[in-house]
Amino acid sequence: xxxxxxxxxxxxxxxxxxxxxxxxxxxxxxxxxxxxxxxxxxxxxxxxxxxxxxxxxxxxxxxxxxxxxxxxxxxxxxxxxxxxxxxxxxxxxxxxxxxxxxxxxxxxxxxxxxxxxxxxxxxxxxxxxxxxxxxxxxxxxxxxxxxxxxxxxxxxxxxxxxxxxxxxxxxxxxxxxxxxxxxxxxxxxxxxxxxxxxxxxxxxxxxxxxxxxxxxxxxxxxxxxxxxxxxxxxxxxxxxxxxxxxxxxxxxxxxxxxxxxxxxxxxxxxxxxxxxxxxxxxxxxxxxxxxxxxxxxxxxxxxxxxxxxxxxxxxxxx
Amino acid sequence: xxxxxxxxxxxxxxxxxxxxxxxxxxxxxxxxxxxxxxxxxxxxxxxxxxxxxxxxxxxxxxxxxxxxxxxxxxxxxxxxxxxxxxxxxxxxxxxxxxxxxxxxxxxxxxxxxxxxxxxxxxxxxxxxxxxxxxxxxxxxxxxxxxxxxxxxxxxxxxxxxxxxxxxxxxxxxxxxxxxxxxxxxxxxxxxxxxxxxxxxxxxxxxxxxxxxxxxxxxxxxxxxxxxxxxxxxxxxxxxxxxxxxxxxxxxxxxxxxxxxxxxxxxxxxxxxxxxxxxxxxxxxxxxxxxxxxxxxxxxxxxxxxxxxxxxxxxxxxxxxxxxxxxxxxxxxxxxxxxxxxxxxxxxxxxxxxxxxxxxxxxxxxxxxxxxxxxxxxxxxxxxxxxxxxxxxxxxxxxxxxxxxxxxxxxxxxxxxxxxxxxxxxxxxxxxxxxxxxxxxxxxxxxxxxxxxxxxxxxxxxxxxxxxxxxxxxxxxxxxxxxxxxxxxxxxxxxxxxxxxxxxxxxxxxxxxxxxxxxxxxxxxxxxxxxxxxxxxxxxxxxxxx
Numbered sequence: 001x002x003x004x005x006x007x008x009x010x011x012x013x014x015x016x017x018x019x020x021x022x023x024x025x026x027x028x029x030x031x032x033x034x035x036x037x038x039x040x041x042x043x044x045x046x047x048x049x050x051x052x053x054x055x056x057x058x059x060x061x062x063x064x065x066x067x068x069x070x071x072x073x074x075x076x077x078x079x080x081x082x083x084x085x086x087x088x089x090x091x092x093x094x095x096x097x098x099x100x101x102x103x104x105x106x107x108x109x110x111x112x113x114x115x116x117x118x119x120x121x122x123x124x125x126x127x128x129x130x131x132x133x134x135x136x137x138x139x140x141x142x143x144x145x146x147x148x149x150x151x152x153x154x155x156x157x158x159x160x161x162x163x164x165x166x167x168x169x170x171x172x173x174x175x176x177x178x179x180x181x182x183x184x185x186x187x188x189x190x191x192x193x194x195x196x197x198x199x200x201x202x203x204x205x206x207x208x209x210x211x212x213x214x215x216x217x218x219x220x221x222x223x224x225x226x227x228x229x230x231x232x233x234x235x236x237x238x239x240x241x242x243x244x245x246x247x248x249x250x251x252x253x254x255x256x257x258x259x260x261x262x263x264x265x266x267x268x269x270x271x272x273x274x275x276x277x278x279x280x281x282x283x284x285x286x287x288x289x290x291x292x293x294x295x296x297x298x299x300x301x302x303x304x305x306x307x308x309x310x311x312x313x314x315x316x317x318x
Numbered sequence: 319x320x321x322x323x324x325x326x327x328x329x330x331x332x333x334x335x336x337x338x339x340x341x342x343x344x345x346x347x348x349x350x351x352x353x354x355x356x357x358x359x360x361x362x363x364x365x366x367x368x369x370x371x372x373x374x375x376x377x378x379x380x381x382x383x384x385x386x387x388x389x390x391x392x393x394x395x396x397x398x399x400x401x402x403x404x405x406x407x408x409x410x411x412x413x414x415x416x417x418x419x420x421x422x423x424x425x426x427x428x429x430x431x432x433x434x435x436x437x438x439x440x441x442x443x444x445x446x447x448x449x450x451x452x453x454x455x456x457x458x459x460x461x462x463x464x465x466x467x468x469x470x471x472x473x474x475x476x477x478x479x480x481x482x483x484x485x486x487x488x489x490x491x492x493x494x495x496x497x498x499x500x501x502x503x504x505x506x507x508x509x510x511x512x513x514x515x516x517x518x519x520x521x522x523x524x525x526x527x528x529x530x531x532x533x534x535x536x537x538x539x540x541x542x543x544x545x546x547x548x549x550x551x552x553x554x555x556x557x558x559x560x561x562x563x564x565x566x567x568x569x570x571x572x573x574x575x576x577x578x579x580x581x582x583x584x585x586x587x588x589x590x591x592x593x594x595x596x597x598x599x600x601x602x603x604x605x606x607x608x609x610x611x612x613x614x615x616x617x618x619x620x621x622x623x624x625x626x627x628x629x630x631x632x633x634x635x636x637x638x639x640x641x642x643x644x645x646x647x648x649x650x651x652x653x654x655x656x657x658x659x660x661x662x663x664x665x666x667x668x669x670x671x672x673x674x675x676x677x678x679x680x681x682x683x684x685x686x687x688x689x690x691x692x693x694x695x696x697x698x699x700x701x702x703x704x705x706x707x708x709x710x711x712x713x714x715x716x717x718x719x720x721x722x723x724x725x726x727x728x729x730x731x732x733x734x735x736x737x738x739x740x741x742x743x744x745x746x747x748x749x750x751x752x753x754x755x756x757x758x759x760x761x762x763x764x765x766x767x768x769x770x771x772x773x774x775x776x777x778x779x780x781x782x783x784x785x786x787x788x789x790x791x792x793x794x795x796x797x798x799x800x801x802x803x804x805x806x807x808x809x810x811x812x813x814x815x816x817x818x819x820x821x822x823x824x825x826x827x828x829x830x831x832x833x834x835x836x837x838x839x840x841x842x843x844x845x846x847x848x849x850x851x852x853x854x855x856x857x858x859x860x861x862x863x
Contacts, residue, residue, distance in 0.1 A: 214425035218491075221379055222413035222440035236430040312430050312475045 004314050008305055015301040022293040023075075027068050030282050040280055041084055075290060081283040083276065090287050094272070098291065100171065101261075101268035104184055105253035108191035113246055116196050120203025120242075121230055124211065132204075139197035151190045151263040158186060169264035187264045191257065195249040202245040206238035213237075240307035247303035254299075255292045321397050322354040323498055323531050324378055330390035331373050331382070331555075348373055348555040350391065357498060360525060360532045362546035362563065364539055364578070366769035367740070369552040371535045375501040378533060379416045380408045396498060413440035417497040421504040423488035427476035433487050434472025441495035452494060459490040462527060463520045482513035486520055493524060499531045506541060510632035510796065511840040518544060518842075519853055537769060539578050540842035543567050544849040551575050564846060577771060579844060584777055584803040588822045589625050591807070594659070596790050597621040597644070597758055602653035604643050613639045614650070615815045621758070621807075624784060626791040628801040628822075630837070631811035637794045640811075641760045644792070645679060658757060675705045678751035682763035684743035688735045694721075694746050695731035701753040720749040723786070724779060741772035745779065752783065760792045765800055777803055798841045802826065810834050 038054040039046070055061055059070070074081060080090035119139070123132040142150065159167040165185040175183070210216070211234055219229045258270030265271075269288065276284040308314055331348035348370040355361045363371040377388055380400040392399050400411055412418075417440065420426040427436055437459075438452035447455060453472070460468035463486040476484055485505060492500045505521060506514040522545050525532050536542050542549060542563075549566040551558040551574065559572045570576045597620065604614040613636045621627040629637045642648040644655055646666035655662045658676065663669055681687040688697055698717050702708040708716055714731075721730055724745040735743055744764060751759050761780070765773035780791065781804060795801060801808055801822075808825040810818040812833045818825055830838065839852055 214420060214422060215428040217383070218418070218420065218426045218436075219428075219439075220412070221381060221418045223409035223411070223444060224413070224439075225409070233428050233431075237428070310430075313477050316475050316478060 003317055004308060007308050007314065011301060011304050011308070015297050019294055019297050022297070023072055023290055024068070026286055026289040026293065027071060030286050031064060033280075033282070040282070071286070075287070080287040083284050084279075084281045090284055094269070094284075094287060094291070096173075097267060097269045097272045100266065101254060101257070101270065103171075103180070104169075104187060104191070104257065104261075104266065104268060105250065107181065107184060108188045108195070108253050109250055111188060112192040112195050112249075113199065115192065116199035116246075117203050117242065119196070119200045120207065121227070121235070123200065123204045124207045124230055124234070125226055127208065135200065136204075139200050142193040143197035146259075147190055147194050148259050148263050150193055151186070151260060154186050154189055155263075158189075167264070169266040171267070184264075184266070187260050187266060190260055190263075191253060195252060199242070199246055199249055203238070203242050206241040207234045210234045210237045236310070239310040243306045243310070244300075244303045247299040251296045251299045254295045321394075323357040323396065324353075324355040324533075325394035326351060326353050326374070326378070326391070327394075328352060328391035329374065329377055329388070329393060331370065331377060332387050332389040334385045346389070346555070347386070348377075351552075351555075351557055353550055353557075353560065355499070355531055355533065357531050358529045359548070360534055360546040362542035362549040363533060363535045363552060364537065364542050364549055365552035365558075366537055366771065368554065370555040371537075371552050372503050374552070375503055375533050375535045376418070378499065378501055379412050379418060381412065410444060413497075414444035414446065414495055415497055416499045416501065417492035417495060419485075419488050419492045419500060419502045419505045422508050423484040424476065424481060424508075426488060427484060429476055431475075432472065433474055433476060433479070437472060437487060437491045437494050440491070444495055446495045455496075456490055456494050459493055459524070460487070462524055463487075463490055464516065465490075480513075482509055482517055485509060485517050489517075489521055489524060493528055493530065496528070497530060499533065500525075502532055502534045504536050507536065507538070511798070511842075512632065512836055514541075514842075515840045515849070515852065519849060521545065522849065538842065539567070540844040540848075543844060543846055544842065551578065567844060567846060584774065584781070586781060586804050589622070589806045591620070591625075591821070592622045594623070595620040595656075596623045596658060597627075597792070598654075598656040599640070599644065600654050600656070602640070602643055602650045602655070604639060604648055604650040604652075606639075606648070612651070613814050614643065615813075617653070617811075617814075617816055619809045619816065619819060621790050621792055623757070623790055624788045625806040626784070626793050626804050628793045628795060628805035628808045629811060630795060630798060630801050630808060632796055632837075634813070635811040636814040637796075637811050638762055639814075641679070641762050641792065641794055644760065645677060671705070675701075675754045676757045677760070678754050678756040678758070679760045679762065680744070680747050680751050680764045682766050684740065684747045684767075685735070687747055688743065690735050692734075693731065694733050694735070694738075697735075697746060698749050698753055701750060705754050716753070720753055723752065723783065724749045739772075740768055741775060744768065744776055748776075748779065748783070752787065752789075755787075756789060758790045758792060760794070762794045763796070764793075766795065766797065773800070780804065798838060810837065 038051050038058060038060060042050060042054060059067065062070075071081075078091055080094065082088060083090050083093070119135050123135045126132045155167045158164050166183055167186065169183045169187050171180045171183050207230060211230075216229060216233060219233045224232075254269075256270075257268065258274055260266070261268045261270040262274070269291070273285070273288040276288075329348060329351045330346060332344055332346050334342050334344050336342045351370075351374060353361065363374060365371045373383070373386055376383055377393055378395065380388070380393065382388055388401055391401070393401050395411060395415060400408060403411075427433065434453060434456060437456045438447075438449065441447045441452040441455070442449055446452075456472060457468050460471055465471050465483055465486055471479065471483075471487070479487065489505070502521065506517050509517060518541065525545070532545075534542055534546050546563050548561065549563050550560045551566065551572070553574055559566065559570065559575045561571075566575060567579060570579050599617055599619045602614055602617040603612050605612045617640060619627060619629075629640060631637045639648065643650050646662065646664065646669055649664035657673070662673060695717055698720055699713050702713050702716055717731060718728075721727060726742065726745055735746070738746065765776050768776060777800065783789065784791065791804075793801070793804060805822045807821050808819070809816045810825065810833070818831055818834045825834070826838070839855070842848065
C-alpha cells in the first residue's frame, strides 16, 4: 500500500477512536449530574411509584453501559431520542438547526478564508510597510472587540443608518437563496471580522518563515516578481500550518457562534443548545455535544490529511 | 576594442552588523574592486570566508543578500550599468543574462515543485523559450551533465535525487535560459570528494560546450585551478592579486597568495605503535533506534597513547557514529570498548566521572558547541569546577594558563563567543576539552568549517598540544589532506565498515583497494590539468577492465 494511504488510514482510525472517547465523556458527564431524567420530567412533586414506572419505561434501570450503547446505537442510526421539554423528536428539530448553522458558517468561511489568505499574502509582500501594519492593526482590533459588540455596531451602522440589510437574521425554508443571503449578511460580516485575524496572521507568519529559505533567493535570482514568488514558491510550502488554523476557525464558525446567533435571533444550533441547557434537557445536550465533537474532530482530521498531502516527501517517496 | 561582458569598477558593498550589546552599525565589506570578464571566459574568485567573494558574485546580478547593500561603484553587464537600471530591467537581467548556482542545491530547490518546472522557470519567464523548447533544452542539459535517465529525471521532486545529482540539476537550471554569464558560488563545496570530481567535470564540460562566461567562486584554490582562465584572489573585501590561473598557481607574487598555494604543508612524522593501546575498539556493531540496518559493522581499531588515529570517510560512512559509540551516546548492539585497560560501559549514564573526564570531545561547529550567553572564562572554567573543584583564584589562573596554551593570551576571559572569529572559537573549544586533562580527545571534523589557513593553524596547535600534554586524538574527517598532515594511523570507513586500516605510511601507499584509490585520487591537487589527468586515467582503467 502507498505509505500515504497508510498514514491517512491511521489518521481516520484515530479520529474515530477520538470521537468514541468523546461520546463516552459526554455520556458519563451528563450521567454525573444530580437527579435523573425521570425526576426532571415529573418534577419535585412526583410520587415514587410514578417515578419507578417512568424509569422502567425509559429503560433507566438498565446498567449504564448498556444504556450508553443503546444511546450510541440510536445515534448511529439517526435516532437521537425525544426532547424532554417538548417531546419532539430531537433529530428532526436539530436537523433544520444544524443546516442553518452550516449555512451561516459556510458563507462566513467562503468570504473569510480567501480574504484572510489574500491579506496574509499582501502583508508579506509589504512586510513592515504601511499595508502590513494597517492589515495587522485592523484585524487585531476586530478580534479584540467582543463579537456581540461588533454585531451591534454593524446593526447600527449598516442596518439602521444605511438601511441596507435586515438586523434580524431569521430565515426559513420558504425564502429564496438571495433572500436568505440578505438576511444573514450582517452576521456573516461579524463572523468574518472575528475569524479573520487568526488566519491572516498565521498565513503571514508561515509564509514569512518560508521566505527565509534559499529557494526563495533562487526564485528572486530568476528575476521573478515578489508576488509571484510568494504565490508560486512560498505558499505551497506554507499550506500545512495555514490549513490547521483555517480548520480551527471553521470549527469555531460551527460550534462557537452562540453569541452571534443570539444577537441576530438566528435559528441555529447554538441557540437551540443554550435553550435546552437552561432547561436541563439532557438528551438534547448530549446530542448537540456529540455533533459538536464530531465537527471539531472531523475538521481537524481534514487539516491533518491536507498537511500530509501537502508534503511532497510523503506524497512522492523515494 | 570590444566591451567586456562584465565590467566592474570601484565596487563597494556595505552591510549592517549587529554586535552583541552594541548599537547596529554599518560597515563596508568590499572596498572598491575592479575587474573585467570577457564573454566565454571563466574567472575564479578565491578567498577565505568574509573575503566578499559571494557578495561580489551576487553584485553581478545587482543583488544583495540579507542586509547587504551595494553602496558604490559600477557593474556593467553587456554594456549597461545594472546598478543604475530600473527594477524591471534588473529582473530581466537576473535569470536571463546572468544566472546563479548556489552552494547548496538541496536548499536552493523548492521542495514542493518538480525539478523540470524549476529548471525551465526562468527561461520561460524571461521569454527565451516556449515551455516545450525549454523542456527539450533542459533534457539536453541533463544529458550533457551526465544525469541518469535525462528524459524523466525532471519529473522527480528534489528530495528524490541525490545531492550530487541535484547540484548538476542546479547547473542545468542556470544554463537553461542561455545566459551570457553564470555565477557559480562554491558549487562543489558541500559534496563528498568522490562526488565533487564528477560534478566538477560536468560543470567544466557544460561551460565549454555552451560557451558561457562564468564567475567561479570558491575557497579551494585546487578546485578553481581546474576550471578557470583567470583567478582573482580576495582578502577581506580587497583584491590581493589577479592573474592567469597558471601564474597564480605556479608563480604567485603576493605573500597571501603564496600562503594559499602552499597551504597544508604541515609535516608530521608517524609514531610507532606501542605495546599498550589507550583505546581498543573491538567488533563494534551499532544501529540507530527504529532502523533495521547496521550503521557500524564489526569495527576494530586501536589508538596508542600520545598518537592520532584518523577516521576517514565520506558522509554516511559511519565515522561520526563511531564517535557516538565510543562516548557512550549510542550504546552498540555488539562489541566492546577498552579504554586505558578497562572496559567502558556501553551507555553514558553508567560511566563514572573519571571515564567522562578522560574522554573529551571537540565538534565541527564551534558556534553551536558553546553557550552564546557565557563568557570564554565561564566556558573554560566549567570543567575545572566540575572535575577538579577549582574555585576563585586557582581557577582564574588555570583558565589563563589554558588560554595561553591555545595562543589566545590576555583579554579573552570576558569575551562572548559572538565576539570571536571562527578559528578563535574552535581554540576555545580545544581549551575547554583540555581543561579536563583528558587522555583522549575525539575531534569530529574540527577543521571542516574553517578556512584553509585557519584550519592549518588549528592543526598545528593540536600537534603542539599533543607533544606537551601527551594526549591522544581520534580525528574524524572527510579531508584527506588533514589526515596526511596529522595522523599516525588511519582507518578508512565506507558504508559502516573499516575497509583499510593501519599505520599512515601503509594506508597511503599502494597497492590500494578500490575505494581508497577512488578516494585518494579524487582529492583535487593544486596543479593545472589535474582533473583531465584523473578522468583520463579512470577512463583507461575502466576500458582495461
